[in-house]
Amino acid sequence: xxxxxxxxxxxxxxxxxxxxxxxxxxxxxxxxxxxxxxxxxxxxxxxxxxxxxxxxxxxxxxxxxxxxxxxxxxxxxxxxxxxxxxxxxxxxxxxxxxxxxxxxxxxxxxxxxxxxxxxxxx
Numbered sequence: 074x075x076x077x078x079x080x081x082x083x084x085x086x087x088x089x090x091x092x093x094x095x096x097x098x099x100x101x102x103x104x105x106x107x108x109x110x111x112x113x114x115x116x117x118x119x120x121x122x123x124x125x126x127x128x129x130x131x132x133x134x135x136x137x138x139x140x141x142x143x144x145x146x147x148x149x150x151x152x153x154x155x156x157x158x159x160x161x162x163x164x165x166x167x168x169x170x171x172x173x174x175x176x177x178x179x180x181x182x183x184x185x186x187x188x189x190x191x192x193x194x195x
Contacts, residue, residue, distance in 0.1 A: 078112070084119035087130040095133065098140040101179040118186050125188070128160025129169055133186070136169055144192070151175055152184065156192050166190050 094102035109117040118125065136142045136157030146152045152172055159169040166188035173181035 078116070079121040080116050080119045081121055081125070082119075083127050084125050084130055085115045087127045088115045088118060091130070091133060095137055097137045097181065098143070101181050103137055103173055103181045103183060105183050107174065107182045107184060114183060123187060124164075124166075125186075126161050129188075130160075132157065132160045132169055133171060136171060146172070153181060156189060159188065168192055 088105065091105075094104050097103060105114045108114050118130075136155050139155075139157055142155040142157040144154045144156050146154045152174055155171040155173070156168050157171075158167065168189045168191065170185075170187055170189045171183065172185040174184045175181055
């Protein structure tokens with residue numbers, strides 16, 4: 074049974090408008106190249122249940138560029154976690170969490186992007 078999925082086309086457009094590759098504070102290249110199950114990474118992130126706004130998507134490059142946003146990841150060395158302030162200030166989850174999968178030659182792939190209420194003190 075296929076779930077009823079709604080994608081926000083504005084979010085997809087904002088994701089595609091981001092520079093490719095994105096750069097991190099230490100010069101790694103970040104790509105949106107891992108698709109989720111039976112949808113693209115852009116569709117996955119733009120799913121309306123995630124409650125993203127275009128300003129949140131536009132905040133992704135600055136979160137990746139800020140060294141203070143890098144947190145230690147619970148699942149070891151394969152992943153990197155960045156948590157930074159999101160674009161929307163009036164809404165409850167105040168932070169954007171970006172998880173990337175580390176690859177070879179300073180390459181990272183966006184694994185997941187979601188909203189969190191607080192920054193872990195790590």
